[in-house]
Amino acid sequence: MSVHMEEFHSETESPSPLRQLRAEEIRSPGLKFGECPVDGCDRRAAPVGPNSHTQLHTGTPSGVRKSGDSESSSVYRPARDDRTQSTQTHDDQPISAMSPDRRRQKNGVGAWGKLLAMPSSTKDPTRHRERGHKVQKRLGTSELGKHANEKRMPGWLESLLRTGSEIRAESIIPVLRQLLEQNKGTKYAYLCHPSVQHISKMRLEGGFCGYRNIQMLVSYIIGARAEGRKHFRKKLPTIFEIQDLIEEAWDRGINAQSRSETGGIRGTRKYIGTSEAQALFRVVDIPCTAQAFADPDPVKVHQKLIESVESYFAGGCSSEELSKVRCTTLPPIYFQHAGHSLTIVGFEKQKHGPSNLLVFDPSRRDSPSISRLAGHEFRHKSPDEPLKAYRRGPRYLWRYREFETLMLGHDTG
Known part of the structure; x- marks a missing residue:
């Protein structure tokens, strides 16, 4: 029962902070069905996304990668040059200049738009541009959560966050080491630096998982006396201090597009993601590397993620250290998928089962039985059972098509 609840009813921050997941990619129960308006087509269908059915008449179905496209499209948004690139397409041509087939498709798209009360796909090339610069689209609830338009969080919550403290659990990594050795x-398995603390959300605080994962990475920086520790003065930054650092990064031009997309986050409950985490570490001169994984095939994207994480931890061990449980001094990994973020603290390869990510989930606290083991050497009669709460394997990961990771280390951005 506990496994079922973890796999299918876990508390997550939905909607998603993965910024390129669009509303039209989600099936809507309110779509109307009607005759296809393109000449010669007798289909009755509702499009999965804008114009997706009429795209069948052009030979480029929605969601199919064109020749020359990269193998996986990045969902991560690094700091970028705001200079406009050419966006001239066939949609910008006058109808009189189009071929008969293109004109017929264009009229069909417009007819579908009228049927579904959708705007025409024809775009004014100056509508979203000003003085040669792109205007960043403001994100909504599907990316920032139900408080996407909030100017200030309620006073009671601000007081709770200022007077209360996060839930910390120390010495959990050594507990996992012993459980894995006895299982x-x-x-074989890999684990990150043992100083990493499991930070959990307080009751009633809401969707601050991204902040709690940043705190877990900072717990490593402080505990391991790693590069950048002077910026934190031996204490974890509060949610408000994290917001201030992110806003400061934007002021300095680091991932500054996020300010336009979010409208600012200071004093609000808007969700944050990989872009904001990277901005924070870069503004305090802590190198970090972000990576995105995306593929329509869940098996492929899952495999790419698993291989990347195992390779990361394997790089922290020498050939002489290849025992069953390989303890490293590496930092943990910030891990994002649609609707939630976690902290990867290790990797497990099973003898007769799948590979698993080992995670600290900020929406979950350690069980009392695990907490009692912290700081002690022990023998557990059924070590596989408590490990389930920290595993994220195929049954969990195959529900998603896009992932992001942020690793402290060499900055490629």
Whole structure:
């Protein structure tokens, strides 16, 4: 029962902070069905996305990658040059200049738009541009959560966050080490630096998982006396201090497009993601590397993610250290998928089962039985059972098509 609840009813921050997941990619129960307006087509269908059915008449169905496209499209938004690139397309041509087939498709698209009460796909090339610069689209609730338009969080919550404290659990990594060593089903495993704390949300605080994951990475920086620790003065930054650092990064031009997309986050409950986490670490001169994984095939994207995480941890071990549980001094990994973010603290390869990410979930607290083991050497009669709360394997990961990771280290941005 606990596994079922973890896999299918876990508390998540939905909607998604993965910024390129669009509303039209989600099936809507309110779509109307009607005759296809393109000449010669007798289909009755409702489009999955804007104009998706009429695209079948052009040979470029929605969601199919064109020749020359990269293998996976990035959902991560690094700091970028705002200079406009050419966006001239066939949609910008006058109808009189189009070929008969193109004109017929254009009219069909417009007819579908009228049927579904959708705007025409024809775009005014100056509508979203001003003085040669792109205007960043403001994100909504599907990316920033139900408080996307909030100017200030309620006073009671601000007081709670200022007077209360996050839920911390220390020495959990050494507990996982012993459980993995004693578990017969584990072929081998990797773990990050043992100083990483499991930071959990307080009751009633809401969707601040991104902030709690940043705190877990900072707990490593402080505990391991790693590069950048002077910026935190031996204490975890509060949610408000994290917001101030992100806003300062934007002021300095680091991932500054996020300010236009979010409308600012200071004093609000808007969700944050990988872009904001990277901005924070870069503004305090802590190198970090962000990576995005996306593929329509969940098996492929899952495999790419698993291989990347295992390779990361394997790089922290020498050939002489290849014991069953390989303890490293590496930092944990910030991990984002649609609707939630976690902190990857290790990797497990099972003898007769799948590979698993080992995570600290900010929406989950450690069980009392695990907390009692912290700081002690022990023998557990059923070590596989408590490990389930920290595993994220195929049954969990295959529900998603896009992932992002942020690793402290060399800055490629």
